[in-house]
Amino acid sequence: MDRLEGMKLFVRVAELGSFAAVAQQLGVARSVVTRQVAALEAHLGTRLLLRSTRRLSLTSAGSAYLEKCRLILHLVEAAETDIAEERVAPRGHIRLSLPLSFGLKRLAPLLLEFSQRHPHVGLDMDYTDRRVNLIEEGIDLAIRITRRLADGDVARRIGTGGMQVVAAPAYLARHGRPRHPAELIDHECLGYTGGGTVHSWPFVVAGKLQSFPVRGRIQANNGEVLGEAAAQGMGISLQPDFIVEDFVAAGRVEPILTQFPVPGFGIHAILPSNRQVPHRVRVLMDFLAAGIGSG
Incomplete structure (x- = not known):
């Protein structure tokens, strides 16, 4: 018995509610359909359909098996579609x-x-x-x-x-260089608000992730703005590499607190x-x- 073909026929019979309707749809004798479904039931050792002179109905085992058959047949179709698509240029x-x-x-x-x-x-x-x-x-x-x-x-x-904490040389000259994340509370910190209001920054200290409170009068939901603010000496900024790298390369800001890693993204x-x-x-x-x- 072709088990996959048996599953297809069983799903068709369950959906149409008739062996005759499926046979007519496929252009085969009704006996071909009934034999395939009977063979599937014999293989499974359970009744999937209840037959009467007026209609077909699913058994409880048939209902559960129907959903699994649909899933399996969908996955087979998707796999075959993927193979076919890989032979041609995407469009x-x-x-x-x-x-x-x-x-x-x-x-x-x-x-x-x-x-x-x-x-x-x-x-x-x-x-x-x-x-x-x-x-x-x-x-x-x-x-x-x-x-x-x-x-x-x-x-x-x-x-x-990765993430970096940066500040302009002019800011550090005026306000001093923080040596530990706990000292940030005494500095002007530029907060990224893309995920909500900023109250703390995360650092790994002594192998443990900790949050340290920060404060500042300038916040924005765009890192480029905060990077420029840091470059102009307006505060300390915690930003992704892709934002601060140009500022660092130009010497407008420099990394600080590098001995305390910040979790990446x-x-x-x-x-x-x-x-x-x-x-x-x-x-x-x-x-x-x-x-x-x-x-």
């Missing part, structure tokens, strides 16, 4: 949600290169630090930078990044939870992961 449209600063600095060049390599794929890029609802807003793929994913996120980590590709991932989206994720990793 179609991808709507993206991208973080503002990282998106412009690191992702935009990669996405333009991807577009040149794959001329049959259209890209619609929305740059925002707002957490979007992928399903409601029709987003195929969101790239997000975070230490912690939200419950229910369907995500793939495609990179990691993950760069995640987040997907809608209600559908299969199209081939073109998987190709793009692989491309971004390779590009971010080599960058």
